[in-house]
Amino acid sequence: GQSLEQPSEVTAVEGAIVQINCTYQTSGFYGLSWYQQHDGGAPTFLSYNALDGLEETGRFSSFLSRSDSYGYLLLQELQMKDSASYFCAVNSGGYQKVTFGTGTKLQVIP
Amino acid sequence: EAGVTQFPSHSVIEKGQTVTLRCDPISGHDNLYWYRRVMGKEIKFLLHFVKESKQDESGMPNNRFLAERTGGTYSTLKVQPAELEDSGVYFCASSQGTSGSNEQFFGPGTRLTVL
Numbered sequence A: 001g002q003s004l005e006q007p008s009e010v011t012a013v014e015g016a017i018v019q020i021n022c023t024y025q026t027s028g029f030y031g032l033s034w035y036q037q038h039d040g041g042a043p044t045f046l047s048y049n050a051l052d053g054l055e056e057t058g059r060f061s062s063f064l065s066r067s068d069s070y071g072y073l074l075l076q077e078l079q080m081k082d083s084a085s086y087f088c089a090v091n092s093g094g095y096q097k098v099t100f101g102t103g104t105k106l107q108v109i110p
Numbered sequence B: 001e002a003g004v005t006q007f008p009s010h011s012v013i014e015k016g017q018t019v020t021l022r023c024d025p026i027s028g029h030d031n032l033y034w035y036r037r038v039m040g041k042e043i044k045f046l047l048h049f050v051k052e053s054k055q056d057e058s059g060m061p062n063n064r065f066l067a068e069r070t071g072g073t074y075s076t077l078k079v080q081p082a083e084l085e086d087s088g089v090y091f092c093a094s095s096q097g098t099s100g101s102n103e104q105f106f107g108p109g110t111r112l113t114v115l
Helices: none
Strands: A003-005 A009-013 A018-025 A031-037 A044-049 A053-057 A060-065 A070-075 A084-092 A097-100 A104-109 B005-007 B010-013 B019-024 B031-037 B043-050 B053-056 B065-068 B075-079 B088-095 B110-114
Touching: A003 A084, A009 A018, A018 A084, A018 A104, A031 A060, A044 A053, A044 A060, A044 A070, A070 A084, A097 B043, B005 B088, B010 B019, B019 B088, B019 B110, B031 B075, B043 B065
Parallel strands: A009 A104, B010 B110
Antiparallel strands: A003 A018, A018 A070, A031 A044, A031 A084, A053 A060, A060 A070, A084 A097, A084 A104, B005 B019, B019 B075, B031 B043, B031 B088, B043 B053, B065 B075, B088 B110
C-alpha cells in the first residue's frame, strides 16, 4: 500500500519562505502532486513532479527525489492568503490512482 | 467551463437514515473519484470510476456505501444506513486522465453530519 508523511502544522511569517516536506512509501510510483485547500474549500492542484528536480511555478516550487522517496513544496514571499492546508499526493496505479497525505496546515502570521 | 459540482452542500441526518450524495464532473472527464475527509485528517480515497466502470473501490469502508455512475456522467454515493462515524466532508473529483499529472479537479464537497 501507500503511506505519506508530512508535518501536521507549520507557522511562518508573511514575506518569508517556508518548505513543507513529504516522505512516501509506495508501489508503482509515477509522480508526486501537491494540492492546496483553504478552510471550507475544495482542494486545488498546485504542481506535479514525475522526475527528480525542482519545478517552479511563480512563488511556488516543488522538488522530488525519487531515490529518497522525498519531496517538498517551497512557498516564497509568503502572503496571508497562503494560509491553508497543503497535501502531497502520490500518483500510482497507472498514474490514475492518487493517494493523499495527511496534510500540513500552514499559518502565515504578520 | 463549469467545474465539478456536488449536491447537497450540507446534509444533517439521524443515525440509521439514508443519504444520497450527487456529483457532476467536468464534461468530458472520464475519471471520477470520491474522497472523504474526516475531522481535518487526510483526504481518504473511497473509489474511482473510469466512465461507468468501477476501476478501484478499495477505499469503500463497508457495504453500507454504494456508488454508481450511470452512463458515465454524474455519480451518486449512497450511505444506507448511516452511522455516526460516517460524518465528514465528501469530495468528488474528476480528471481527464490523459496527462501524466492526472490533475484532479475537486468539487466543493458535501458536509455530512450524522446525529
